[in-house]
Amino acid sequence: xxxxxxxxxxxxxxxxxxxxxxxxxxxxxxxxxxxxxxxxxxxxxxxxxxxxxxxxxxxxxxxxxxxxxxxxxxxxxxxxxxxxxxxxxxxxxxxxxxxxxxxxxxxxxxxxxxxxxxxxxxxxxxxxxxxxxxxxxxxxxxxxxxxxxxxxxxxxxxxxxxxxxxxxxxxxxxxxxxxxxxxxxxxxxxxxxxxxxxxxxxxxxxxxxxxxxxxxxxxxxxxxxxxxxxxxxxxxxxxxxxxxxxxxxxxxxxxxxxxxxxxxxxxxxxxxxxxxxxxxxxxxxxxxxxxxxxxxxxxxxxxxxxxxxxxxxxxxxxxxxxxxxxxxxxxxxxxxxxxxxxxxxxxxxxxxxxxxxxxxxxxxxx
Ligand SMILES: *Cc1c(COP(=O)(O)O)cnc(C)c1O
Numbered sequence: 001x002x003x004x005x006x007x008x009x010x011x012x013x014x015x016x017x018x019x020x021x022x023x024x025x026x027x028x029x030x031x032x033x034x035x036x037x038x039x040x041x042x043x044x045x046x047x048x049x050x051x052x053x054x055x056x057x058x059x060x061x062x063x064x065x066x067x068x069x070x071x072x073x074x075x076x077x078x079x080x081x082x083x084x085x086x087x088x089x090x091x092x093x094x095x096x097x098x099x100x101x102x103x104x105x106x107x108x109x110x111x112x113x114x115x116x117x118x119x120x121x122x123x124x125x126x127x128x129x130x131x132x133x134x135x136x137x138x139x140x141x142x143x144x145x146x147x148x149x150x151x152x153x154x155x156x157x158x159x160x161x162x163x164x165x166x167x168x169x170x171x172x173x174x175x176x177x178x179x180x181x182x183x184x185x186x187x188x189x190x191x192x193x194x195x196x197x198x199x200x201x202x203x204x205x206x207x208x209x210x211x212x213x214x215x216x217x218x219x220x221x222x223x224x225x226x227x228x229x230x231x232x233x234x235x236x237x238x239x240x241x242x243x244x245x246x247x248x249x250x251x252x253x254x255x256x257x258x259x260x261x262x263x264x265x266x267x268x269x270x271x272x273x274x275x276x277x278x279x280x281x282x283x284x285x286x287x288x289x290x291x292x293x294x295x296x297x298x299x300x301x302x303x304x305x306x307x308x309x310x311x312x313x314x315x316x317x318x319x320x321x322x323x324x325x326x327x328x329x330x331x332x333x334x335x336x337x338x339x340x341x342x343x344x345x346x347x348x349x350x351x352x353x354x355x356x357x358x359x360x361x362x363x364x365x366x
Contacts, residue, residue, distance in 0.1 A: 015124050018117055021329050021339075025322040033345035036327040038164070038194075038305050040227035041341045042276050044262070048228075051265035055258045063257040070233075070260045073267045078207055080237055086246035089254040091193055091221040091234030094246060096122045098217075098236070101245035102187045103128035103155040110149060111158040112141045114165060114331065116191065119158050128155070139166040139299040139307065143178040156187045161204055162194040165329070165337035167301025175204040179213055187242065188216045194303035196225035196277050197284070203302060207237055214239045222259075224304060225277045226266045231259040280304055284340045290350050294357040309335040313356060320352050 021036030044052070067087050075082045088094035095118055103109050105127040111119045113132035120130040133149050136142045141159065150157075161170040182188055190206035206218035217238030223229040233255050236246050266273060284301060291298050291306065298306055310317050311333060318330045326348055329337040338349055 009127075011124055011127050016117070016120055018121055019329075022327050024325045024327040026325065027322055028325045030325045030348070031344065032325040032327070033341055033348065034327045035305075035339040035341050035345055035349065036329040036337075037229070038224060038303070038337075038339045039229050040224060040276070040280075040304070041345070042227055044227055045266075045269050045272055047269050048262055048265045051261045052231075052258050055261035058257060061257070063253050063255060063260060065253055067255055067260050070255075070263050073264050074235055074237075077267055077270075078237060080207075081240075083240050084237055084243050086236045086238065086243045086250070087255050088234050088236065088246070088250060089232040090223055090229075091191070091219040091236075092118050093232070093251070093254060094219055094234055094236045095119070095189075095191070096125070097246050097249040098187070098189055098219075099123055099126040099128065099156060100249050101242070106153065107155040108151060108153040109156045109158070110146060110154055112146065112160065112163065114163075114334070115158065115160045116164045116193075119160075129153075135163075135166065135168075138168070139163075140168045141170050143170065143174050147178055147181040150182065150186065154183075154186050156189065157182065158189050158191055159204075160191040160193075161206075162198055162301070162303040164193065164303065165305065165331060165335075166299050166307045167194075167303045167305060168299050169198060169200055169203040169302045171202045172204045172209075173202070175209060179209070179216065182215065184215050186215060188213075189219060190216065191219045193219070193221050193224055195220070196274065197281060197304050198302040199281060200300075200302050210237060210239075217242050222263050222266060226263075226273055227276075228259070228262050228266060231256070231262050233259040233263050280340050283343065283346055287340060287346050287350065291353070294350075294354055295360060296353075296357065305337050305339045307335055307337050308353070310356065311335070317353070317356055320355065321349070324348055324352060326352065 024032030071082050071085050074085050099122045107128045108131045109123040109128050110131040123130040133146045192206045210216045210218050219236050221234035314330050314333050321328045
């Protein structure tokens with residue numbers, strides 16, 4: 001038969017597009033910098049590159065499907081049983097599986113908004129209904145409003161801390177109070193993609209929280225602090241039934257031999273990698289202080305990016321950044337997320353953003 005196209009699931013028509021961070025525009029001769037995807041500006045450590053090269057030699061073979069050496073390393077590192085660990089193709093891969101194992105048509109998946117863009121996409125793919133609970137005015141999770149928004153249909157709740165794109169964290173005490181109000185049969189996922197950049201002693205600790213709460217699980221990634229974004233490897237720490245569900249729904253052989261080897265080498269080199277994270281935190285502090293000097297009121301970031309609410313000036317700021325070969329990440333007419341990158345990149349951002357600094361008497365709108 002001609003003239004017919006295959007009938008696909010109707011839910012696809014409701015999918016928002018995932019807008020990946022764009023590369024620099026190439027509009028100027030200045031060194032291009034990509035501050036649009038929260039990547040680590042440091043290339044892999046020599047030892048990690050070596051592990052990658054060694055693993056590359058066996059690319060003709062399928063990877064170890066259970067990734068046992070990496071699971072062993074993670075179990076030891078985080079002091080959790082092996083059967084509490086599930087690996088994924090980045091934590092975004094696990095995110096999709098988390099929705100698949102918990103929510104389908106008629107079910108609700110709740111998260112703060114704004115938060116990570118993958119949440120509504122994965123929810124809609126699964127046929128479930130996204131429930132977005134607005135952040136408070138200070139850009140933090142409104143956990144009281146989230147607790148009140150729980151219904152009989154709520155099957156899954158995402159808590160992103162530090163939150164992408166605002167950089168704000170959930171406190172341990174308020175998380176505990178919230179979890180006390182969540183029914184035990186609702187899965188709560190704490191997405192800690194940026195946890196290594198956090199320096200707030202009151203911030204919630206996902207793995208400690210999971211230990212005595214069977215409905216709580218944690219997602220971590222090697223993409224950000226560990227600098228392995230291109231290799232696609234993340235992990236979940238969850239109680240056995242959830243972890244098993246995640247392993248059951250994983251794409252077979254999804255985490256490559258190279259990714260497994262690089263992740264193991266990164267855990268071995270953790271001290272050196274976390275020292276690099278420290279230098280990024282120092283840069284973040286410097287950038288935040290400079291922004292405050294310019295009159296900006298930015299939410300304190302515990303991640304490797306800052307969030308500025310430009311409102312209807314978002315597109316103008318984007319154009320100004322493109323003009324100097326800086327890629328940043330706009331969100332509609334709300335604001336822009338700027339990754340903390342190389343010192344020179346951060347300096348260039350600060351020079352551009354100065355032109356947009358709020359008038360002293362309009363600081364509240366900053
Ligand atoms: C970057 C990010 C992830 C993970 O990305 P992967 O590369 O798929 O591991 C997960 N959650 C949030 C909030 C992120 O920003």
